Amino acid sequence: MKKLINDPDDVVDEMLEGMVAAYPDQLRRLPDTQVLVRDDAPVDGKVGVVSGGGSGHEPTHGGYIGDGMLDGAAAGDVFSSPTADEFEELIAACDGGEGVLAVIKNYEGDVMNFETAIEMVEMEGVEVAQVVVDDDVAVEDSLYTSGRRGVCGTIFVHKAAGAKAAEGGDLEEVQRVAQKVVDNVGTMGMALTSCVTPEKGEPTFDLGAEEIELGIGIHGEPGTERTDVMDADAVTEELTESVLEDLDLDEGQEVATIVNGMGGTPLMELFVVNDRLQELLADHGLKVWDTWVGDYMTSLDMAGCSITVCAVDDELKELLSAPADTPGLTVQ
Amino acid sequence: MKKLINDPDDVVDEMLEGMVAAYPDQLRRLPDTQVLVRDDAPVDGKVGVVSGGGSGHEPTHGGYIGDGMLDGAAAGDVFSSPTADEFEELIAACDGGEGVLAVIKNYEGDVMNFETAIEMVEMEGVEVAQVVVDDDVAVEDSLYTSGRRGVCGTIFVHKAAGAKAAEGGDLEEVQRVAQKVVDNVGTMGMALTSCVTPEKGEPTFDLGAEEIELGIGIHGEPGTERTDVMDADAVTEELTESVLEDLDLDEGQEVATIVNGMGGTPLMELFVVNDRLQELLADHGLKVWDTWVGDYMTSLDMAGCSITVCAVDDELKELLSAPADTPGLTVQ
Numbered sequence: 159m160k161k162l163i164n165d166p167d168d169v170v171d172e173m174l175e176g177m178v179a180a181y182p183d184q185l186r187r188l189p190d191t192q193v194l195v196r197d198d199a200p201v202d203g204k205v206g207v208v209s210g211g212g213s214g215h216e217p218t219h220g221g222y223i224g225d226g227m228l229d230g231a232a233a234g235d236v237f238s239s240p241t242a243d244e245f246e247e248l249i250a251a252c253d254g255g256e257g258v259l260a261v262i263k264n265y266e267g268d269v270m271n272f273e274t275a276i277e278m279v280e281m282e283g284v285e286v287a288q289v290v291v292d293d294d295v296a297v298e299d300s301l302y303t304s305g306r307r308g309v310c311g312t313i314f315v316h317k318a319a320g321a322k323a324a325e326g327g328d329l330e331e332v333q334r335v336a337q338k339v340v341d342n343v344g345t346m347g348m349a350l351t352s353c354v355t356p357e358k359g360e361p362t363f364d365l366g367a368e369e370i371e372l373g374i375g376i377h378g379e380p381g382t383e384r385t386d387v388m389d390a391d392a393v394t395e396e397l398t399e400s401v402l403e404d405l406d407l408d409e410g411q412e413v414a415t416i417v418n419g420m421g422g423t424p425l426m427e428l429f430v431v432n433d434r435l436q437e438l439l440a441d442h443g444l445k446v447w448d449t450w451v452g453d454y455m456t457s458l459d460m461a462g463c464s465i466t467v468c469a470v471d472d473e474l475k476e477l478l479s480a481p482a483d484t485p486g487l488t489v490q
Numbered sequence: 491m492k493k494l495i496n497d498p499d500d501v502v503d504e505m506l507e508g509m510v511a512a513y514p515d516q517l518r519r520l521p522d523t524q525v526l527v528r529d530d531a532p533v534d535g536k537v538g539v540v541s542g543g544g545s546g547h548e549p550t551h552g553g554y555i556g557d558g559m560l561d562g563a564a565a566g567d568v569f570s571s572p573t574a575d576e577f578e579e580l581i582a583a584c585d586g587g588e589g590v591l592a593v594i595k596n597y598e599g600d601v602m603n604f605e606t607a608i609e610m611v612e613m614e615g616v617e618v619a620q621v622v623v624d625d626d627v628a629v630e631d632s633l634y635t636s637g638r639r640g641v642c643g644t645i646f647v648h649k650a651a652g653a654k655a656a657e658g659g660d661l662e663e664v665q666r667v668a669q670k671v672v673d674n675v676g677t678m679g680m681a682l683t684s685c686v687t688p689e690k691g692e693p694t695f696d697l698g699a700e701e702i703e704l705g706i707g708i709h710g711e712p713g714t715e716r717t718d719v720m721d722a723d724a725v726t727e728e729l730t731e732s733v734l735e736d737l738d739l740d741e742g743q744e745v746a747t748i749v750n751g752m753g754g755t756p757l758m759e760l761f762v763v764n765d766r767l768q769e770l771l772a773d774h775g776l777k778v779w780d781t782w783v784g785d786y787m788t789s790l791d792m793a794g795c796s797i798t799v800c801a802v803d804d805e806l807k808e809l810l811s812a813p814a815d816t817p818g819l820t821v822q
Contacts, residue, residue: 162759176761427494429508488820
């Protein structure tokens with residue numbers, strides 16, 4: 159196995175230590191946990207916004223902790239949900255007295271453990287609201303999912319909810335804008351290669367030398383189609399058309415988009431994808447308000463990309479462009 | 491070949507279009523060139539700071555165009571120098587009347603073409619200064635290099651020079667701080683896998699399934715040693731000790747560091763490397779002032795990393811932490 163790791167059992171612990179060491183003024187690790195919170199958590203009088211899930215999707219979620227986005231995030235083992243106890247510690251540490259919004263990607267383990275944690279902290283008097291993100295338009299139900307999977311659209315949820323909380327919104331308002339993103343966002347991904355988990359040390363799934371998979375999940379869950387290698391334009395068309403068919407937007411609608419790298423794909427290729435994406439969105443009569451290109455929600459070393467489209471109104475535009483200062487995303 | 495590209499001959503053109511489409515308010519492409527400049531170039535009364543080189547290292551260099559860093563950058567074909575004509579257009583477009591600093595990575599083609607361009611624009615009355623970055627401590631002379639190669643330390647040069655220009659420094663001052671970084675920075679890289687160029691479509695060099703290469707260049711140029719796979723701690727020790735031996739810093743010296751991904755390595759692994767790096771720097775009695783972790787100067791889809799260390803004084807600390815707003819780096 160060729161990875162820059164030590165003992166696979168230590169990879170999450172060492173990653174978290176390396177993150178805190180890189181951003182000592184921004185991040186703090188709760189003792190004896192895999193939970194990171196902003197250094198000044200809890201922020202008195204502000205709604206807390208938290209998330210979490212399996213590791214291997216960096217900068218998701220810990221990389222989005224900071225002013226204007228998340229107050230904290232729990233990191234599970236690679237591709238495994240954090241425990242209910244860790245979610246409980248996370249929520250409790252991020253409650254500044256105004257309640258906490260939990261942003262949950264729709265995987266059975268995450269949903270179950272987050273909901274158990276919410277029951278526990280509610281008994282301690284913490285007010286909690288939640289949204290479940292299920293933006294992956296590829297498949298209904300999946301290996302780890304009832305309904306659709308939560309993928310890169312989650313980053314827009316973090317951004318909008320975090321901005322609303324930063325500007326003083328109450329828990330109901332923060333939940334409302336988070337849900338508004340969930341209701342208006344769609345994503346579809348694809349893989350050129352499988353990821354390799356540290357524990358297994360070999361590809362999670364077999365993909366031939368001339369094969370790609372469309373609609374792949376961020377843990378390598380099966381997609382919609384295996385097909386021969388296609389060029390970037392054809393891949394972009396497949397992903398974009400699937401997302402737009404699902405969203406069914408009116409002509410003239412403004413949208414925000416993400417061209418997301420899966421971890422093993424260089425930025426050069428993501429820009430090539432974006433070149434075609436912008437043409438396609440224009441062909442559909444959509445107005446691109448903002449575009450993000452980079453590695454936002456990855457799948458270890460998988461080569462591939464996903465395309466996210468979110469319909470935006472004035473409120474979401476203001477929230478998505480509000481200032482944020484986190485290791486993974488800075489908006490001025 | 492598994493890449494998100496179309497015709498390999500179009501990859502740089504389509505990448506540049508995709509970049510401008512993603513950042514239409516920040517970037518502008520000079521017509522019929524592979525040159526990007528900031529949308530408002532030239533900035534009257536400010537020293538221009540420009541760079542450039544072969545494509546395939548994104549976000550280097552075009553991704554660092556914006557307030558507080560570069561005014562423009564020329565993109566050559568993949569791993570090939572831009573032409574002298576393109577460098578000439580770049581410099582001319584970024585001269586706001588106070589002269590232009592050219593930041594050149596030390597490769598024979600880049601140096602020759604940049605210097606030819608400088609002669610041409612000087613005949614047109616543009617004042618130009620230059621620095622040549624040669625931070626790679628691995629090898630003297632190389633496939634494309636007399637002397638040492640210029641690699642990821644170049645990003646600190648962009649940042650310091652860009653900040654000095656933004657605060658109103660004259661050409662001599664901007665060159666001086668750029669040279670100060672060059673004189674105080676060292677980098678060493680390694681590869682787990684070869685990169686694959688779009689044109690060739692197969693690995694640039696052969697590396698066995700259980701082999702890695704230390705001291706690799708960002709175009710796959712030979713390094714110092716091929717060795718069996720090592721764990722992240724051992725790799726980090728090899729790279730860090732080589733850089734520190736070259737820099738020969740006094741105990742108590744403050745440093746800025748970059749843990750740079752080569753394009754195919756996930757962020758998780760870079761944080762694992764950073765965990766060990768911070769311990770090593772402390773063991774050497776060095777004080778880490780700032781740490782950057784991410785993909786700053788890549789080599790297409792190569793898996794691997796490099797470690798950069800730069801000794802900083804009060805002036806460099808102020809310049810490296812000054813505001814910058816570019817696609818690839820934002821500092822608030």
